[in-house]
Amino acid sequence: RRDAHPMAIMTGVVGAMSAFYHDSTDVSDPWQREVATIRLIAKMPTIAAWAYKFSIGQPFVYPRNDLDYASNFLRMCFSVPAEEYEVNPILSRAMDRIFTLHADHEQNASTSTVRLASSSGANPFACIAAGIACLWGPAHGGANQACLEMLREIGTPDRIPEYIARAKDKNDPFRLMGFGHRVYKNFDPRAIVMKQSADEVLELLGVENNPVLAVAKELEAAALADPYFAEKKLFPNVDFYSGVILEAMGFPTSMFTPIFALSRTVGWISQWKEMIADPQNKIGRPRQLYLGESARDYVDIENR
16 A cells, blocks of 8 residues: 555565565575575665655656765665665764664664574575564664654753653653664764764754754763763663754655665675574574463352
8 A cells, every 4th residue: 555654564575575585485495595585685775665665656766876875875865766866875884884883783672583584494585574574563663764863852942851851850751762772882883983974964954943853962962971870870762863864864754764674684684694604503482481370170160
């Protein structure tokens, strides 16, 4: 449907690739695995860009072989027939950094999903589709979208002190999205690189006419200058800056997770190839520990 979410489109289309490419679904054949790898990495930007174009009712833009990976994706997203989109190198570099820094990140939910699916011998397209489906969950792939929604809730820079105070109040459920990280207890090293790109992009595109970006810059400055956040190690993370960059580029929040899926495909495939190549690989079977009663007397149904 025309109102389909881009992630719904990506999940379906990537899964459907196994119906088209029968010559690269045999996971026991190293060459077929290599072909599937190239196809997935090469086609994912086109799939993500076309999912976006489809969702907004614009015609598809075909990839160009003379452009690099990030530039090609930006052009396919923002070019229209009446006007050719000229890719700015600052935006292309920022997009490339987003792709690189989101490519892989330890044993997270979607990576675990890909590995579990691959352990059964499922074809690579099905495995990556499973990863995309898992990433779609707001608790996993939606962190940068949640960050932008928070910035919109704050609304204007003059309300930042109010929300800073709420973030410090243990009795207030409000939390600053895009600050701190469950793995990185000091700071997110990826955020250092993303901050550089965020500064470059905002300098290029400006924030004057975008209240969300104006709030983001003021919130970043306020949090970094506040001793409370420094003491708690609540520094801006990669999701904060990537969300700001994608918003500045003109992507709707509905495209944030598809871009994450596009980036993470490289990591998922690397994990998949590592598993399949391991001769000790066996089907995954996560163990459940029963914590209920060890024995119960049988009671006839009419007496229950």
